[in-house]
Amino acid sequence: MELNNCIEVKDVTISYGKEPVVEGASFILESPFFAILMGPNGAGKTTLIRALIGLLKPVSGYISIYGIVPWSDRKKVAEVIGYVPQIIDVDSLAPMTVEEVVAMGLLSKLPPPRIMSSTVRRKVEEFLSLVGLSNYGSKLFSELSGGERQRVLLARALIRSPRLLILDEPYSMLDFKVKCEVVELLYRIHKSLGVDVLMSAHELSPCMIYEPTVILINKRIFAVGKPSQVLKLEILKAAYPGLTEVRGLVILGEDHAFRK
Amino acid sequence: MLSESSYLLLASGIAALLGGAIVGSVSPALIVARSVTFSITLLHSILAGGLLGVYLTDVAHIPIPPVVTATLISILISIMTAEAINRGFPEDSAVATSVCISVTMTVILTYYLSFMSPLGVSKAMSYVFGTSALTTPRDIARLAATAILVTPLVHMFWGEIKYVFFDPEGAYSMGLKVRYYRYLLYALTAAAATSLAMSLGVLISHVILAAPGLLAVRLSARRIHVIAYASSIAIMLLGYATALLLELPPSAGVGIFASIIVIYALAGVKKWSIR
DSSP states (O other): OOOOSEEEEEEEEEESSSSEEEEEEEEEEESSOEEEEEOOTTSSHHHHHHHHTTSSOOSEEEEEETTBOTTTOHHHHHHHEEEEOOGGGSOTTSSOBHHHHHHHHHHTTSOSSOOOOHHHHHHHHHHHHHTTOTTOTTSBGGGSOHHHHHHHHHHHHHTTOOSEEEEESTTTTSOHHHHHHHHHHHHHHHHHHOOEEEEEESOOGGGGGGOOEEEEEESEEEEEEOHHHHOOHHHHHHHOTTOEEETTEEEOSSSOEEEO | OOOHHHHHHHHHHHHHHHHHHHHHHHHHHHHHTTOHHHHHHHHHHHHHHHHHHHIIIIISOOOOOHHHHHHHHHHHHHHHHHHHHHTTOOHHHHHHHHHHHHHHHHHHHHHHHHHHOHHHHHHHHHHHHOSOSSOOHHHHHHHHHHHHHHHHHHHHTHHHHHHHHHOHHHHHHTTOOHHHHHHHHHHHHHHHHHHHHHHHOHHHHHHHHHHHHHHHHHHOSTTHHHHHHHHHHHHHHHHHHHHHHHTOOHHHHHHHHHHHHHHHHHHTOSSSOOO
């Protein structure tokens, strides 16, 4: 299969049991993109991301990551994707140093035995500096704050020189200032390294100034486009069942509001 | 020629060192993988496998040593447990299912053995409490073979083993074979547990497999293996020495010190703390 320049999700349905979690989802993202998969809790964002990295196979439909089908060519898709999981899916108390966490991003490309050479150590330090964590290598992952852990996982993804960064809720459980810092870092990486970015979130506010492409999902895709095209009352009403209107504001039932 | 007491001391010392090396390598991996409960499965299956071996040898007159059947059954059950976890079973449910299968096997085989070979039952019970009061050359050979197999493999894949339990999705996305590393850890644990159980007994093996790893994680996350090896060898040496002094089976001596370590490791912990 020939590599192309876009991520294509075509009529994808994913289910864990009888009920589909994602139904008939379709969208195309053309490189370069800085995109957000946005939707309420339980909308199927994580499920769709798991299918994009090849962890789940859809019941029907087709996914292509630059021309690679993720669940049938794991090796190739692992080469182009740098994945940052939700922080709650990581065992934060595991006895791992920051250096060990980041180094595995590089070492996993090699066959065993995977030995931490001085070259690997230098590269780890280089990428830790890139995410603003110079001299953190010997610290334990468990000793870091939420924002720092997120940066370590980002460094692990970046050290693989990916073409696409996929992040699952990269700023959940962080305070607003740190959320903005994480998004600012991601945008800087997108611009300076030319890496495509696709992240899931149920909050758009920290990203608004970067004009991301928004994919609005709640089981199915409701809209794809720039925030001004997607954040419209009629679209939001359809995607957010808990939406309420109070004195000229629309409250999505989560932690942010839009003016009508 | 060595005198009988010198031979006993030397044999016990070698067995303690080898047992310590095996435990020191596997125990931290079990703790990091939060799979101590998994070793319960193993020890039940070792008993079932041992009984099957006794049944085949004593009743069916098929000369397959119990150590072989115990190893095979424990590896089989451990891989079955790993596969169940891979398919989304919670670990406690997968362990409980495997324990059920092992215990059912144990009950059925004990029932038949009690009719057909009362001697077989007492042989089988030695797997519960430890084989003998003395360390035999066969014990040493078995422990040495296990140490040579298990210890280098755990260290060769230590990074990967830690990683697939630290962040399974991330490990998968980077192309690591999460399933195979789980199988590897469980199979190595099965081999280690079987070998230890044949010398020390099923009951004590459970404690000794958990104790050094618990202590190491409690004291320092950066020097896990150093502490695990030092403590497991110390537990083994002190245990064997106590057993010799008090004329107890090695399992009793080792059990006393392993229990002290577990109580110490757990007593001061307010939560799962890592420094």
